[in-house]
Amino acid sequence: MKIAILSVILVISAFAETPRFETTRLFIKLAPGAKVPSSDLIKSVKPLFGQNYLVNTTNAVALENELKNNKNIVATEKSYFAGKNELPKAKKDKSMTEFNFFEAFNDPKVSRIWSFKDIGDYGVSVDRAYMNPIGLAKEEVIVAVVDTGVDYNHEDLKNVMWINSKEIPNNGIDDDNNGYVDDVHGIDTLNKDDQGNASGDPMASHAHGTHVAGTIAAEQNNHTGIAGIASNVKIMAIRAVPDSSDETDADVVESFLYAAKHGARIINCSFGKKHNEGGMIVNETIDHIGKTYGVLVIAAAGNEYRSDNDVKPKYPASFPSDHLMVIASTNKTGGLSWFSNIGKKTVDVAAPGSSIYSTVPGNGYANMSGTSMAAPTAAGVTAEVLSHFPDFNGQTIKKVIMDSAVAHPPFQHRMVSGARVNLHLALRHALKNYDNLIRAQK
Numbered sequence: 194m195k196i197a198i199l200s201v202i203l204v205i206s207a208f209a210e211t212p213r214f215e216t217t218r219l220f221i222k223l224a225p226g227a228k229v230p231s232s233d234l235i236k237s238v239k240p241l242f243g244q245n246y247l248v249n250t251t252n253a254v255a256l257e258n259e260l261k262n263n264k265n266i267v268a269t270e271k272s273y274f275a276g277k278n279e280l281p282k283a284k285k286d287k288s289m290t291e292f293n294f295f296e297a298f299n300d301p302k303v304s305r306i307w308s309f310k311d312i313g314d315y316g317v318s319v320d321r322a323y324m325n326p327i328g329l330a331k332e333e334v335i336v337a338v339v340d341t342g343v344d345y346n347h348e349d350l351k352n353v354m355w356i357n358s359k360e361i362p363n364n365g366i367d368d369d370n371n372g373y374v375d376d377v378h379g380i381d382t383l384n385k386d387d388q389g390n391a392s393g394d395p396m397a398s399h400a401h402g403t404h405v406a407g408t409i410a411a412e413q414n415n416h417t418g419i420a421g422i423a424s425n426v427k428i429m430a431i432r433a434v435p436d437s438s439d440e441t442d443a444d445v446v447e448s449f450l451y452a453a454k455h456g457a458r459i460i461n462c463s464f465g466k467k468h469n470e471g472g473m474i475v476n477e478t479i480d481h482i483g484k485t486y487g488v489l490v491i492a493a494a495g496n497e498y499r500s501d502n503d504v505k506p507k508y509p510a511s512f513p514s515d516h517l518m519v520i521a522s523t524n525k526t527g528g529l530s531w532f533s534n535i536g537k538k539t540v541d542v543a544a545p546g547s548s549i550y551s552t553v554p555g556n557g558y559a560n561m562s563g564t565s566m567a568a569p570t571a572a573g574v575t576a577e578v579l580s581h582f583p584d585f586n587g588q589t590i591k592k593v594i595m596d597s598a599v600a601h602p603p604f605q606h607r608m609v610s611g612a613r614v615n616l617h618l619a620l621r622h623a624l625k626n627y628d629n630l631i632r633a634q635k
Contacts, residue, residue: 212470214271218389218443219253220474221246227265232256237388239372241450242481245474247272247443249389270474272443275466280341280438281496281566283400283559297323298413298420300349302558306419307525308545308570311617312599315527316545317574318617319422325617327624331425331580336409336572337379337452337460339445340402342395342432344554345378347403349411349418354378355427357455360393373451379430380451382444391447395430400553402430404561405463407552408569409576418558419551422573422616425580429457434464445509446478449490453482458579458587461572462492462509463565469508476512483516489587490514491572493564494521495534502536511539518575518591521608522546522567527601533564535607541591542598542610544570574616582623589634597622 223229223244234256237249244267250256253271260266291304297320303309310316335355345354359369360377367374376393384392397403406428410421429452433444452460460482482488495507502511502519510519519540522530524547534540546567553559571594579590597619598612605611623630 212468213274213276214253215274215441215443216253217250218272219248219250219256220270220272220443220472221248221260222267222269224265224267230260230263230265232259234259239389241446242478245477247446270472271470272441273470273472275438275440275464276468278438280399280401280436281561281563283404283553283561285559295320299416300414300418300420301416302418302550303420305550308549312615315523315525315613317422317570317613318615322577322617322620323424327581327620329581329624332583333425333427334423334459334576334580334583335427335429335455335457336423336576337429337431337448337457338402338406338409338569339431339433339448339452339460339462340405340464341399341434341436342381342397342402343378343406343428343430344397344403344552345395345430347552347554348556349415349552350403350406350428352412352415353410353421353426353428355429379432380448381432382447383432383435395432397554398432399436400559401463401561401565402432402434403554404551404559405461405565405569406430408549408566409461409573411552422570423576423580426576429455438464440464442472442475445475449478449482453486453488458488459572459576460488460490461569462490463563463568465493465495465507465510467497467505467507469506475509476514479509479512479514479516483514483587487586488516489575489591490517491568491575492517492519493568494519494536494540496532496563496565497534498532499529500534502534502539506539507534510534511536516587518542518571518594520544520564520568520571522564523613527613528603529607530562530567532562533567537606537608540608542571542595542608542612542614543567543601543604544574544614546570571614574614574619577616578619578623581620582627584631585623586634589630593623593630594619
């Protein structure tokens with residue numbers, strides 16, 4: 194009986210761990226000069242970049258088998274699910290803890306954001322950076338938040354939302370012919386029509402994406418709520434992550450390409466999965482948008498209780514792209530958050546991610562913890578620096594953030610830089626080394 198029960202458990206376990214994929218979408222890569230073959234299994238085709246296409250099909254497995262021996266097809270790749278996972282939950286700050294008085298902002302709740310504190314207090318020196326400006330004019334930077342959507346009507350976010358000026362709101366027409374209807378603030382890849390086209394309404398379905406957006410760019414000095422780290426940013430909202438996680442490769446690729454083509458210079462990815470099925474289309478996409486548009490993708494390292502990403506990779510964090518910056522999480526005492534993943538080779542730098550106070554849907558504010566919160570902290574710092582130095586490409590701004598980070602000896606063998614990001618120091622490092630950095634840009 195015990196053997197029989199054990200056999201059932203093993204079968205169930207093996208079934209549960211079998212990677213799931215979308216049965217209606219398939220990536221294909223064509224040979225140079227080749228065209229997408231005709232097939233009764235193909236409903237529609239979306240060009241991605243280069244020779245890469247995403248096919249909307251009636252049967253992904255059957256189509257893959259049909260194309261297996263086609264000389265015009267270099268490769269096919271399924272669109273895999275990430276796997277369901279619980280996202281960080283919003284927690285009200287019952288203690289109403291105030292960590293400091295910040296001179297730079299008049300927002301009444303900003304003093305609850307401990308990560309704005311200075312170096313010695315283990316923050317990223319936001320107040321110090323604003324009270325000691327480097328004297329350069331700033332250009333607007335678009336940051337794409339690929340997540341669970343954003344409450345774009347939130348009192349602290351509505352004025353910092355990216356607006357697609359070529360689209361007329363709510364008229365049911367794709368005014369700019371970009372393949373999306375009414376994409377005023379971004380897109381929702383989770384809601385599609387019969388042809389696989391994403392919706393144009395990225396309204397939040399979960400607090401996660403709204404919290405991320407507020408950390409980066411909640412409106413400053415509006416006598417309301419909190420302040421974001423970056424002052425001249427527009428948030429492009431892209432809903433690609435379900436409330437229980439489980440995003441797909443195809444939605445991630447589409448989100449990245451949409452963001453880059455519509456002007457985003459930074460893409461925040463506070464999501465990930467513990468496996469990769471051998472495909473590299475997401476990594477190829479990160480490389481493409483980095484080289485073509487100068488985009489930097491910022492990704493959370495993961496929350497597997499200090500799991501080593503060098504040993505047990507997490508994606509997209511563990512992809513080898515030079516256009517990707519991976520963030521671990523720190524706590525209020527400057528140490529590594531108890532949940533944060535590490536990786537001497539694959540995790541780049543750390544930023545505050547424990548008990549971060551930010552926006553949540555319905556004009557609310559709450560604490561959340563996770564590398565999901567550390568990534569937007571780093572994204573906000575990166576965006577503020579980039580607004581001062583807009584001619585930096587993604588690789589250069591990544592170098593600035595990492596080279597200026599504050600070294601912390603216990604992190605030496607846990608991440609590439611062994612350091613914590615710092616806005617005040619990053620701005621000064623960029624100013625001091627500007628000529629050399631520009632010369633070294635690829």
